[in-house]
Amino acid sequence: MSTLEIKDLHVSIDTEQGEKEILKGVSLVINTNETHAIMGPNGSGKSTLASTIAGHPRYKVTSGSITLDGADVLEMSVDERAKAGLFLAMQYPVEVPGVTMTNFLRTAKTAIDGEAPKLRTWTKDVKEAMAKLKIDADFAGRNVNEGFSGGEKKRVEILQMELFKPKFSILDETDSGLDVDALKTVSEGVNRAQEENQMGTLLITHYTRILRYIKPDFVHVFVDGRIAEQGGAELADRLEEEGYDRFLNVQA
Amino acid sequence: MSETTTQIPEEKARIGAPSIPGFTEEGENLSPLNDSASSPLAGASSKSHSHGGGEGVADSSRAGRLTSYNVEDFPKLTGREEDWRFTPLKRIGSLHTAELTGKAPKVELTGSENVTLRTVAADDAIRGNAFTPDDRVSANGWKYADGAQVLTIPANAENTKSVLRITGESLEPAAQHLVIVAEENSEAMVVIDHVGSAVLAQNIEFDVRQGARLRVVSLQAWESDAIHASSQQAVVAKDATFKHIVVTFGGDLVRVNPSARFAGEHAEIELYGLYFADAGQHLEHRLFVDHAVPNCKSNVLYKGALQGKGAHTVWVGDVLIQKAAVGTDSYEANRNLVLTDGTRADSVPNLEIETGLIDGAGHASTTGRFDDEHLFYLMARGIDEKTARRLVVRGFLNEIVQQIGDEQLEERLTETIEEELAATHL
Numbered sequence: 025m026s027t028l029e030i031k032d033l034h035v036s037i038d039t040e041q042g043e044k045e046i047l048k049g050v051s052l053v054i055n056t057n058e059t060h061a062i063m064g065p066n067g068s069g070k071s072t073l074a075s076t077i078a079g080h081p082r083y084k085v086t087s088g089s090i091t092l093d094g095a096d097v098l099e100m101s102v103d104e105r106a107k108a109g110l111f112l113a114m115q116y117p118v119e120v121p122g123v124t125m126t127n128f129l130r131t132a133k134t135a136i137d138g139e140a141p142k143l144r145t146w147t148k149d150v151k152e153a154m155a156k157l158k159i160d161a162d163f164a165g166r167n168v169n170e171g172f173s174g175g176e177k178k179r180v181e182i183l184q185m186e187l188f189k190p191k192f193s194i195l196d197e198t199d200s201g202l203d204v205d206a207l208k209t210v211s212e213g214v215n216r217a218q219e220e221n222q223m224g225t226l227l228i229t230h231y232t233r234i235l236r237y238i239k240p241d242f243v244h245v246f247v248d249g250r251i252a253e254q255g256g257a258e259l260a261d262r263l264e265e266e267g268y269d270r271f272l273n274v275q276a
Numbered sequence: 277m278s279e280t281t282t283q284i285p286e287e288k289a290r291i292g293a294p295s296i297p298g299f300t301e302e303g304e305n306l307s308p309l310n311d312s313a314s315s316p317l318a319g320a321s322s323k324s325h326s327h328g329g330g331e332g333v334a335d336s337s338r339a340g341r342l343t344s345y346n347v348e349d350f351p352k353l354t355g356r357e358e359d360w361r362f363t364p365l366k367r368i369g370s371l372h373t374a375e376l377t378g379k380a381p382k383v384e385l386t387g388s389e390n391v392t393l394r395t396v397a398a399d400d401a402i403r404g405n406a407f408t409p410d411d412r413v414s415a416n417g418w419k420y421a422d423g424a425q426v427l428t429i430p431a432n433a434e435n436t437k438s439v440l441r442i443t444g445e446s447l448e449p450a451a452q453h454l455v456i457v458a459e460e461n462s463e464a465m466v467v468i469d470h471v472g473s474a475v476l477a478q479n480i481e482f483d484v485r486q487g488a489r490l491r492v493v494s495l496q497a498w499e500s501d502a503i504h505a506s507s508q509q510a511v512v513a514k515d516a517t518f519k520h521i522v523v524t525f526g527g528d529l530v531r532v533n534p535s536a537r538f539a540g541e542h543a544e545i546e547l548y549g550l551y552f553a554d555a556g557q558h559l560e561h562r563l564f565v566d567h568a569v570p571n572c573k574s575n576v577l578y579k580g581a582l583q584g585k586g587a588h589t590v591w592v593g594d595v596l597i598q599k600a601a602v603g604t605d606s607y608e609a610n611r612n613l614v615l616t617d618g619t620r621a622d623s624v625p626n627l628e629i630e631t632g633l634i635d636g637a638g639h640a641s642t643t644g645r646f647d648d649e650h651l652f653y654l655m656a657r658g659i660d661e662k663t664a665r666r667l668v669v670r671g672f673l674n675e676i677v678q679q680i681g682d683e684q685l686e687e688r689l690t691e692t693i694e695e696e697l698a699a700t701h702l
């Protein structure tokens with residue numbers, strides 16, 4: 025069993041007006057096989073948490089810790105975190121010029137596993153995974169995310185998650201921008217990865233729709249850089265009905 | 277407006293600061309390197325979408341450009357001329373003013389035996405069949421070239437391959453003239469491999485005769501002190517194909533001007549280029565495709581990478597579709613990949629169309645930046661920083677490398693690209 029543990033995490037960014045604290049003490053423990061949903065108003069710091077776990081250099085951890093099975097994640101470079109088994113499906117996947125999907129996937133897989141995948145099975149794995157996610161075969165020859173539609177980008181993030189088999193995945197609004205069918209396809213992908221690899225999942229979302237397909241064990245409400253409330257799946261339904269007013273009012 | 281300058285300031289861009297995502301078309305104001313208060317933007321460029329010539333002033337059209345065998349016909353350069361406005365004249369080793377009497381680079385031929393190399397006198401009739409100097413430097417080179425070396429691919433020769441190794445051994449300003457004749461229905465690959473050190477005004481002419489298929493690779497692998505201005509002109513006869521691939525890595529200042537003119541119908545011209553500019557290097561490519569006859573096809577693609585403080589690339593692509601050139605199909609594109617701050621990429625596609633009866637004509641210019649977000653994305657997938665950079669650059673330039681069609685040379689270029697990348701200090 026693996027554990028990803030976030031303890032009293034404070035994170036700031038440099039802005040033109042100086043340093044600004046975005047995360048103000050976040051604590052969260054995710055174990056193998058668990059699904060945690062994070063919901064919360066725009067700008068509350070959800071993507072900041074996700075990017076900080078992945079190691080984006082823009083975010084400065086001022087105090088607190090992130091550990092993966094006891095190992096200090098904050099000490100690791102971005103690629104080391106991926107190799108250690110962390111995966112971030114980004115809210116806005118980046119277009120990378122000059123690199124084809126095929127080349128990218130193989131290079132990343134080689135880096136993560138520490139050895140090149142066997143060519144024959146790899147090609148087959150990629151093809152099958154693409155087919156399951158209803159990604160057209162000629163995406164393999166296109167440059168990473170270049171000109172992909174919003175929904176296509178999200179599907180390709182999940183494709184990577186399935187192929188790289190991380191211990192923990194952070195899905196930052198992967199459901200946003202997906203049509204109803206794609207939402208189902210993508211959810212099935214996540215469920216497969218959870219079953220096959222006992223993946224732990226941190227699912228950031230604004231909508232309960234995806235939670236019908238991916239059942240959360242825990243729901244956390246993120247407000248102003250903190251977890252304001254935690255509960256089970258039923259909390260999501262309540263949020264959908266009531267919105268975040270109750271948390272924002274408390275604050276005001 | 278089809279001109280773009282992408283200047284990446286020297287300070288390290290703040291992560292998350294606005295950047296150019298992937299490759300986007302953009303149209304920023306173009307500031308000439310050589311300051312000029314009154315110099316208008318290329319008339320040809322502003323005319324490019326008027327589809328009928330418009331009322332451009334005479335010298336704004338590429339067709340109106342002065343050509344002459346007499347260097348005195350070209351006014352002294354100020355740097356403000358349309359075709360010199362991006363070139364740092366101070367660094368051109370006086371090629372436009374000096375007596376070019378230095379020792380010309382050594383020329384050695386290897387390869388297919390039926391391809392021959394001979395030396396002729398400067399006044400030999402073969403010189404100038406496919407060549408007219410079109411700027412002051414090439415005219416000066418014409419004046420001082422001590423004869424010419426003539427490479428002949430005999431008629432009907434099949435699949436020949438020749439390497440002309442051009443070795444520069446002196447930094448005295450020099451001139452050189454090469455003639456390459458691809459006789460009727462021959463099929464050839466010619467590699468012109470520039471190495472060593474030189475300050476050189478070079479003129480190369482390609483006489484591509486009826487039905488010939490000539491593929492040329494001009495490789496600028498100079499030492500870092502070389503200065504090289506090369507005017508490479510081709511005349512392409514009926515049913516012939518001319519494929520020209522420029523590869524520029526080395527040298528302090530390199531300015532290669534390939535131009536190709538159709539002389540008969542159903543011919544095809546492909547101009548490819550690949551350049552990799554490091555700190556302080558000025559690499560300039562100005563090309564010209566002249567559709568003077570009907571039913572010909574041309575395709576142009578240049579790709580460049582830039583890294584390091586003061587790396588400057590210039591690409592100007594003039595395509596002229598003359599009134600007579602009905603049934604023309606033409607496309608030109610330039611794509612630049614900026615790897616670090618402190619570089620400048622100028623890109624100017626000029627498309628002049630004088631007849632509406634064409635199959636197609638288009639141009640594109642993009643400059644994309646490999647930035648911290650790209651790097652983060654790749655690293656977040658386990659790829660280390662070095663590999664990530666290599667992946668992007670290799671992938672980007674590979675499209676041109678593949679055009680070469682010679683395994684050994686492709687390998688050498690791939691290695692050179694790796695070396696260039698290894699030298700990046702970030």
Ligand SMILES: Nc1ncnc2c1ncn2[C@@H]1O[C@H](COP(=O)(O)OP(=O)(O)OP(=O)(O)O)[C@@H](O)[C@H]1O
Pocket residue numbers: 037038039040044046064065066067068069070071072073115292
């Ligand atoms: N460069 C910046 N300057 C000022 N504030 C910034 C900057 N970058 C991020 N922020 C702020 O940080 C806060 C947290 O942003 P974050 O992207 O983590 O929110 P989020 O919870 O993911 O929102 P959403 O639901 O809209 O995706 C926001 O208020 C945002 O405006």
Ligand SMILES: [Mg+2]
Pocket residue numbers: 070071072115196197
């Ligand atoms: Mg967000």
